[in-house]
Amino acid sequence: MTGIEIQVDGTSVAVPEGASLLAAVRTAGIDLPALCSDDRLSPAGSCRTCLVRAGGRIVAACVTPAASGVHVETATDEIRQLRREAVQVIASALPPRALADGNPSELAEVCRSSGIGPDTAQGAGGRGGDDSHPYVHLDRDLCIACGRCVRMCAEVQGTFALTLVGRGADTVVTPGTGGAWAESDCVACGGCVDTCPTGALTEPGPARGLTSAHRPAATRTTCGYCGVGCALDVVTSDGEVTAVLPARDGPVNQGHACVKGRFAHGYLTSSERLARPLLRRDGRLEPAGWDEALGHVA
Incomplete structure (x- = not known):
């Protein structure tokens, strides 16, 4: 597959043709939040948490194709703030437990890494x-x-x-x-x-x-x-x-x-799971040792 080369925060990276800017940024070792993105799925570009500046424009990295020679900026104060605000808007509509301490969700981890506190989540809930x-x-x-x-x-x-x-x-x-x-x-x-x-x-x-x-x-x-x-x-x-x-x-x-x-995997703790060999004697299954059971089979 033909590759293309772009600049991410001054570092040159090569990605396959057709790859997104998000893929290029991650190839450069930079972790961007992308709450609507999963590498296994088609991109949606709906959450706007992966914003970067590319070619002078602010774009969502997950839905923007990488183009040869493009310069991508991810770490300027402006871009960081835009991404942080996008995450804040999403989190603000959720109830406080969404960002509670110990919550292992992707959103909660993004908020913690961005310095967005649990008090940001102010949603009333009640949607069932x-x-x-x-x-x-x-x-x-x-x-x-x-x-x-x-x-x-x-x-x-x-x-x-x-x-x-x-x-x-x-x-x-x-x-x-x-x-x-x-x-x-x-x-x-x-x-x-x-x-x-x-x-x-x-x-x-x-x-x-x-x-x-x-x-x-x-x-x-x-x-x-x-x-x-x-x-x-x-x-x-x-x-x-x-x-x-x-x-x-x-x-x-x-x-x-x-x-x-x-x-x-419930069979692991089932009371009906066989835990030792059984041999049929006089029409009934009875417990037996491995040597006896293997000898009988042989």
Whole structure:
């Protein structure tokens, strides 16, 4: 693929033709907030938190193609302030818990790194949620209508189960069928949870707030449900599995998984799970040692 060269804050970087300015900036080692952006999805340019100056104009880096010879500025006081104000506007409409200490969401981390305090979030809330689904919890008060979950469902999973409804500040994500989430076309892949930048979509239980991009220490493994070979990260606590998350750097799945790989680990603690070999004697299954069982099979 043909490459192009541009200048980012005085540093020359090479990116593939067709890459965005956001990709070029990150290639230069600079981390810009981009709350509506996910590398796995088509760009939207709706949040304006990735503003840069390029070729003398202020543009959203995620939707602006890189062009050979362009000079990009990301660190001037003016640009920093514009990005900070864009994040502040988004955060101000959310309830205080959106930026509470310990909140692991992408938005909360961006606010902390930008010096935006929890008192910025002054939204009243009250938009309700949806707890009908066993694997996905929706908190509409934390939704910023970035559309990442909708694009994940459509572009990566191909299910088209989600949509945005409402106008202006009242725009929120909802199942496309209009009813309860559990009654929608959702296939429970968890991709919407994984890409949500605010915690509006979470996995209930101990894994709440964890995504493939923000997680504690985990053990890398390969899903055993089918032959695709998806890479998974198993998160544990006190010797118990609390979450199974698709690996963002998995060569096959690239941060995605199906309902079985991500959520179907309850068998680990099932009372019906076999913990030792059984041999059938006189029509009944009875516990046996490994040597006896293997000898019997042989």
